[in-house]
Amino acid sequence: MTMKTLVENHGLWSTEQEEAARRLEAEIGAGTIEVVRFLFVDQHGLPRGKALVGQAAAKALRRGVTMATTMVLKDTSHRTVFPVFTSSGALELPRMRGAADMLMVADPSTWRVLPWARKTAWVLCDLHFADGTALPYCTRGVARKALGDLKAMGYDMVAGLEVEFHLFRAPDRAITPAHTGQPGTPPDVTLLSTGAQYLTEVTYDAVDPIMDKLRANLEALGLPLVSMEVEFGPSQFEFTFAPTVGLDTCDNMVMFRTAMKEVCRREGLHVTFMCRPKLENVASSGWHLHQSLIDANGRNMFMTEAGETRTGGEDDLSEIGRHYLGGLLAHGRGAAIMGAPTINAYKRYRPYSLAPDRVVWGRDNRGAMIRLIGGPGDPATRLENRVGEPAANPYLYLASQAISGRDGLRRKLEPGPGADVPYETDCPTLPHSLPEAVAALRADPVIVDGFGEGFIEYYTRIKEAEIRRFELDVTEWEHREYFDLF
Secondary structure (H helix, E strand, O other): OOOOOHHHHHOOOOHHHHHHHHHHHHHHHHOOOOEEEEEEEOOOOOEEEEEEEHHHHHHHHHHOEEEEHHHHOEOOOOOEOOOOOOOOOHHHOHHHHHHOEEEEEEOHHHOEEOOOOOOEEEEEEEEEOOOOOEOOOOHHHHHHHHHHHHHOOOOEEEEEEEEEEEEEEOOOOOOOHHHOOOOOOOOOOEEOOOOOOOOOHHHHHHOHHHHHHHHHHHHHOOOOEEEEEEOOOOOEEEEEEEEEEOHHHHHHHHHHHHHHHHHHHHOOEEEEOOOOOOOOOOOOOOEEEEEEEEOOOOOEOOOOOOOOOOHHHOOOOOHHHHHHHHHHHHOOOOOHHHHOOOOHHHHOOOOOOOOOOEOOEEEOOOOOOEEEEOOOOOOOOEEEEOOOOOOOOHHHHHHHHHHHHHHHHHHOOOOOOOOOOHHHOOOOEOOOOHHHHHHHHHOOHHHHHHHOHHHHHHHHHHHHHHHHHHHHOOOHHHHHHHOOOO
């Protein structure tokens, strides 16, 4: 008698996922896939996982892959923040004490063949305990719930990715014992462009061989790449992607960043999604999240019909769109940390810099936090949130938008008039630092309730550990400022 697997016992897959699993099993059985990399996305948006071979991979699809629970307890230096060998440790969850196991359970609908790795596939996973219970700190699960709550109102979120990043040559990637640590020493790099050559054709042509290699791999992975652009800063670029629905947007962002890291490393390159690297004449990188809502028929609920006039003559955004926008603004400070989760991110919020510094919206205005794009009769009408940095965890970023927008819809919040001069508008400012963002998050009961008090306590403790390490470090600025003066 065959025993039921974890997936079967707890009904964890849909019919679509079951069919996708059979396709992957067939590929493994035929020998066209020999290795499957099972990945989950941690609290920082970093993929972690294990590579299983052949039939071991096929069996693990339904049984899960063990992973130490400490993987969800680490800060950005990979240090475990919570004590796990004490009676009150590991967030007081007995099943996590002693660095006990959790299970990565594959979502077979996400599997992809890796074009750069021989006979290898990826599959994204959700986190569960051995009894089938969902791990409360699985960020993919957090996003699924937030998007599900929005869907219960009759709407799906559609989101498009516009992601800036820096790309360098890394002439010597040799790792010596001196490079070790938590964190280790970053690589030495050289530039691909000098900067200030925004969208110039000759600059793009100079990097075309690299761009073509990246394009081919991203498209082979099935990502909906739209454009590749030269950005303003030295060695800075931007890729944009067609809009997708719900969790697919988050999954695509994870796959994009990870693919870029892996392909570039194989080509002697280094890509970073850090917001503001320490470079001469640097330009900060942002992640502009374009979003709208659709109904069950796929109709854009932010669009007004051509000729339709709304209250006050403002006819470029529907009533639903205005309430959703009102929610984004009402929780702009509280949700900021989910789009800008690092200490470095807050160095980007500068006035008159094409990055926002306050909670305001504007029509087609790149200085506002929320930029309204489109108008009557335009099916691409959408809201662009310009808060995010490209290092953000996409599941938490989208969840924060769904929670904020849903509250605006529920309470029928109005956004007020748009700003023509957003850097001079009298309105609340965005947090100026990560500690201020943590405080703003804790002070926003709607965001706390949307994520759950337990998750927020867990997440902020990890962020506070990161902040404490930063505050104890003596920076180059301090040494230069005071060492000779006093």
